[in-house]
Amino acid sequence: MITINNLDFSYKNVAVFKNISLEFKEGNVYGLLGENGVGKTTLLKIISGLQFPKNGTCTVDDFIPSERNPYFLQNIFYLPEEVITEDTTPEKFINKLGVFYPRYDHSYFLNLMKELEVDANNKFNAMSYGQKKKSLLACALSLRTDYLLLDEPTNGLDIPSKALFRKVILQHGVSTDHTDLHGTTIIISTHQVKDVENLIDPIVILDHDEVLLNATFEEISQRLYFEYGAEKSDEALYSEMMPGGYINVLPNTFNMESKVNVEALFNAVRCNKKKIREIFAFGCEL
Amino acid sequence: MNNTFDIKRFGNVVRRDGMSYFKNFGWTLVVLWSIPVIFWIMTYVSDGVYTNRDILISLLMWLSLIIVPSRLYKDVNDSRKGMLYAMTPASSLEKFLSMFLYCVIVTPIVYMLGAIAIDTILALKPGTNPYDGFIFKDFNGLRLSDLVHVGDVAMNGSFAEHILNKNQALINAVQVLYVSSIFMFTNMIFKKRKLSKTIGILTLIGIILTILFVRIVTDIDVEFLDDYTDEEITAFVNKVVDYFYYIMLSLSVILSAVLLYFTYYKIKRQTY
Numbered sequence: 001m002i003t004i005n006n007l008d009f010s011y012k013n014v015a016v017f018k019n020i021s022l023e024f025k026e027g028n029v030y031g032l033l034g035e036n037g038v039g040k041t042t043l044l045k046i047i048s049g050l051q052f053p054k055n056g057t058c059t060v061d062d063f064i065p066s067e068r069n070p071y072f073l074q075n076i077f078y079l080p081e082e083v084i085t086e087d088t089t090p091e092k093f094i095n096k097l098g099v100f101y102p103r104y105d106h107s108y109f110l111n112l113m114k115e116l117e118v119d120a121n122n123k124f125n126a127m128s129y130g131q132k133k134k135s136l137l138a139c140a141l142s143l144r145t146d147y148l149l150l151d152e153p154t155n156g157l158d159i160p161s162k163a164l165f166r167k168v169i170l171q172h173g174v175s176t177d178h179t180d181l182h183g184t185t186i187i188i189s190t191h192q193v194k195d196v197e198n199l200i201d202p203i204v205i206l207d208h209d210e211v212l213l214n215a216t217f218e219e220i221s222q223r224l225y226f227e228y229g230a231e232k233s234d235e236a237l238y239s240e241m242m243p244g245g246y247i248n249v250l251p252n253t254f255n256m257e258s259k260v261n262v263e264a265l266f267n268a269v270r271c272n273k274k275k276i277r278e279i280f281a282f283g284c285e286l
Numbered sequence: 287m288n289n290t291f292d293i294k295r296f297g298n299v300v301r302r303d304g305m306s307y308f309k310n311f312g313w314t315l316v317v318l319w320s321i322p323v324i325f326w327i328m329t330y331v332s333d334g335v336y337t338n339r340d341i342l343i344s345l346l347m348w349l350s351l352i353i354v355p356s357r358l359y360k361d362v363n364d365s366r367k368g369m370l371y372a373m374t375p376a377s378s379l380e381k382f383l384s385m386f387l388y389c390v391i392v393t394p395i396v397y398m399l400g401a402i403a404i405d406t407i408l409a410l411k412p413g414t415n416p417y418d419g420f421i422f423k424d425f426n427g428l429r430l431s432d433l434v435h436v437g438d439v440a441m442n443g444s445f446a447e448h449i450l451n452k453n454q455a456l457i458n459a460v461q462v463l464y465v466s467s468i469f470m471f472t473n474m475i476f477k478k479r480k481l482s483k484t485i486g487i488l489t490l491i492g493i494i495l496t497i498l499f500v501r502i503v504t505d506i507d508v509e510f511l512d513d514y515t516d517e518e519i520t521a522f523v524n525k526v527v528d529y530f531y532y533i534m535l536s537l538s539v540i541l542s543a544v545l546l547y548f549t550y551y552k553i554k555r556q557t558y
Contacts, residue, residue, distance in 0.1 A: 050372055050558040068554070069289050073375035084367050086306075096305060099298045100375040 001025055002047055002147070002185070007056035009042060016042050018209035019056070024185060026146075029173060031200030032189040033266050038206045040189040041081065044149045047187070048078035060147060074101055079140045081152040083132045085124035090135040093124070094142065101143040109142035116164050129156045137165065141172050148186045154195040162195050169199055193262040203262065205269050212269050215280060220260050223279050224268070225252040237275060238268035251279055290377050299376045299384040303358065307388060311357045318346045319400050326408050329416035336416035343401045343421070350397040351466050355389050355473035356480040362553070363474050369558045378554035385553075386546070390466040457535065464538040467545040474552035 002024035009017040016039040024030055024047075034040050045051040046058050049065035049072070058065055063072035086093065090113065098104035113120045116134040124132055133156055140148060154162050173183055188196050203220070205213040215223075224237075227248040232239045236248035247261055249268035269276045308315075322342055329336040361367035374381070402422055409417040472484040511519060 045558065048373060050369055052555075052557060068372065068378065070292070070295060070375045070377050070380075071287060071289065073373055076373075078369070078373060080366070080369060082366060096302055097370075097374075099301070100295070 001061065003057075003059050004043075004046075005057045007046070007058060008054045009039070009046065009051070010054055011042075015209065020206075020209070020211055021056075022204065022211050022214060024187060024204075026185050027173075027183040028185060028202060029169065029200050030185070030187045031193070031196055031203045031262070032187055032206065033191075033193060033203060033262075034206035035270070036191075038208050040206060041151055043206065044078055044151055044187065044189055047147075048076055048149055049073070050078065075145050076147040076149070077101075077140050077143050077145045078149040079136055079151060079153065081155060083129060083136060083156075085132060085136070087123065087125055089121050089123050090118070090139060091120040093135075094139045097139065098143065101145065103144035105142050105144055108144070109138055112138035112141055112168055115168055116161070130158055130161050133157060134161060134164070137168070141168065144184070146184060148184055150186065150188045152190055152192070153188060154190060154192050157195075166196070166199050193266055197262045200262075203265070205266060207270075207273065212273055213265075213276060213280065217260050219280070220265060221252070221257055222255075223252055224258075224260075224265065225250045225254065225256055226258040226261050226264060237272045238264060240264055240267065290379055292377075292380070295376045296380040296383060299374070299380050300387060302374070303384045303388055307358065307392070310360075311354060311393075314353055314357055315350065315397060315400065318350050318397060319404055321346055322401060323404060323408065326416055330414070333414070334416060335418060337418075339405065339417070340421055343398070343405065346401065347394055347397050348465060350393050351389070351462065352469050353481065354393045355385070355466075355470045358388055359385055359470075359473055360480065363477055363556050365558050368556070372556060372558055378550060382546075382550040382553050385470065385549070389470050390463060394462055460535055460538050460542070463542045467542040467549070470549045471545040471552075474549050474556070 002022075004020060004022040006019050006021055007017050008015075008019060032040050032043065042051060046053055047060060047065060049068045052066040060072060060076060063069050065072065065076075088096075094104075094106070094109055098106065098109075110120060113135065116138055118127070118131050118134050118138070120135075122131075124135065127135065133153065137150075137153060140150070154165055157165060169186065169188075173186070188200055190196055202216040203213060204211060213220075227233060227236075227250055228242075228245065229248060230245040232241075232246045233248040233250060236250050238249040240247050247264045249261075249264050252258075322339060325339070325342060326336060362371045371381070405417070405421045409415065409420050411417075468488070469481075469484060472487075473480050476483045514522070
C-alpha cells in the first residue's frame with residue numbers, strides 16, 4: 001500500500017503540495033486526474049523516489065521511496081510521459097533492464113509486443129512516438145513489479161492503440177497472481193479521461209494543494225447521480241451539453257444507480273470543490 | 287536482505303555499464319589510440335626518430351580519464367534522461383562503485399593496454415622505423431610530474447629520488463584517483479558542458495593559487511638566508527620540497543576521498 005501523510009512539496013518557492021494525505025490500496029488501477037500543473041507527475045515521482053518530500057511522509061509498503069532501497073526499486077516502475085530511449089531495440093533494452101527485476105518475464109514481454117503490434121527488434125529511433133510508447137509499456141508491464149506508475153500513457157497513441165492499451169492493462173490485472181497476495185497496483189495519471197474510463201477504479205482527483213476526491217466508482221455512484229436527459233437541471237452540480245441533450249451531475253439524494261461519466265465527474269469536482277468534499281465526507285443529506 | 291551491497295546486484299550494474307562502455311566511449315578511445323599513430327606516420331614521413339612517446343601516451347591516458355565520466359555517465363543527473371539510472375534496482379553504493387570501476391580502473395588500463403599494443407605493432411615494422419624499440423621495455427610515463435617537468439631538473443635530488451622512485455605506483459594511483467575524482471564529481475554537478483566548465487574552474491583555481499603563491503614568495507624576506515651556507519640552504523630547500531610533496535600527496539588523497547564521497551552522495555540524493 002502507498003501511504004502519503006501530510007506531504008508538502010515545492011519546487012524552489014513554488015508550492016505544489018501542502019499537507020496532502022492519500023492512500024493507494026493494492027491491486028487497483030487508480031486514475032490520477034487533475035488540471036495541468038497540479039502535481040500529478042510530481043506525485044508519481046515522489047512515490048517512485050525520484051523526488052523527495054519537503055515535509056511529511058510517503059511510504060510504499062514499508063519502504064521510504066526517497067531512500068531508493070534496491071528491494072523497493074525492484075517492485076516499482078515509473079513510466080514517464082516523455083519517451084526517451086537509447087539508440088537500441090526494445091529487445092536489447094529490456095534484456096539490459098530485466099536482470100534487475102526478479103519477476104521479469106521475457107516471454108510475457110514478447111507476447112505484449114506481439115499484442116501491441118510492435119517489432120521488438122526494430123530500433124527505437126526508427127519507431128513512431130506511439131510505437132515507442134507501446135514498446136516501453138510492454139517493457140514496464142513485463143517487469144511484473146507490484147507498483148506500476150504510468151504518466152499520460154495514452155498521449156500520442158492512435159485510436160486502435162488506445163484500445164490495445166486498455167486491453168493489455170486489463171489483462172495484466174487478471175494475470176498478476178504472481179504476487180500471491182495481490183495484483184499489481186497501477187496508477188495512471190492522465191488528462192485523457194475518456195481513454196481510461198473503463199479501466200480505472202478508484203479515481204483520485206488532485207488539486208493544487210489538496211486531494212479533491214479519492215473514491216471508487218461504487219462510492220461515487222452512491223454519492224452522485226449522473227443524469228442523462230434532454231434538459232439542464234437547476235440542481236445539478238455540473239451540467240454539460242452532449243449530443244441529444246445534457247449530462248447532469250447531481251447529489252444522489254434518491255439512492256439511484258447511474259453510470260459514472262469520468263469527464264463530467266472531473267468537471268463537477270473541479271467546479272464544486274467544497275460541496276463535493278462535504279458530499280463524500282458526510283453523504284448527500286447536507 | 288542486503289540493502290547496501292549485494293555482489294549479484296553489483297555484478298548486474300557492472301554488466302549494464304560495461305555493455306554501454308564501448309558504445310559510449312569506444313570512438314573516443316579509437317581517437318585517443320590513433321593520435322600516437324598519426325605522430326608515428328608524421329615522423330616516418332619526415333624520416334625522423336620519435337622519442338618521448340611514452341609521455342604522449344601518458345598524456346592521452348590522462349585525457350581519457352578526464353573525458354570518460356562525461357561520456358559514460360553524462361545523463362545520470364539529467365532530469366529526464368537520468369530517471370532510469372536512478373530507478374535501477376541497485377543501491378547507490380553499487381552504482382557508485384561501478385562508476386568508480388569504469389572511470390578510475392578500467393579506463394586507464396584499457397587505454398594503456400591498447401596504446402602499448404598499437405605502439406608495439408608499429409615498433410615491429412622492419413626497415414626504417416621512427417621507433418627505436420619497444421615501449422614496454424623502458425616505459426617512463428604515467429607520472430603527471432613528468433608531463434610538467436619534461437626535461438627539467440626540478441625533481442632531482444630530493445623527492446624524485448627519495449619518494450617518486452620508491453613509491454611510484456602509489457603516486458600514480460593517487461594521481462589517477464585525484465584527477466578521476468574531480469571529473470566524476472563535476473560530472474554529477476554540471477548538467478551541460480561538463481568538461482569545459484570543469485576545465486574552466488580548474489584553470490581559475492590554478493590562476494588564483496599561482497597569484498597567491500607568487501605574492502607569498504615575493505613577500506618573504508630572504509635576507510636571513512645570508513646567515514646560511516649554500517649547502518644548508520640546499521638541504522633546507524630539499525626538505526621543504528619533500529614536505530611539500532608529502533602534503534600534496536596527503537591533500538590529494540583527502541580531496542579525492544571528499545570528492546568521491548560527494549559523487550556518491552549526489553548519486554544517492556539526485557532528484558529528477
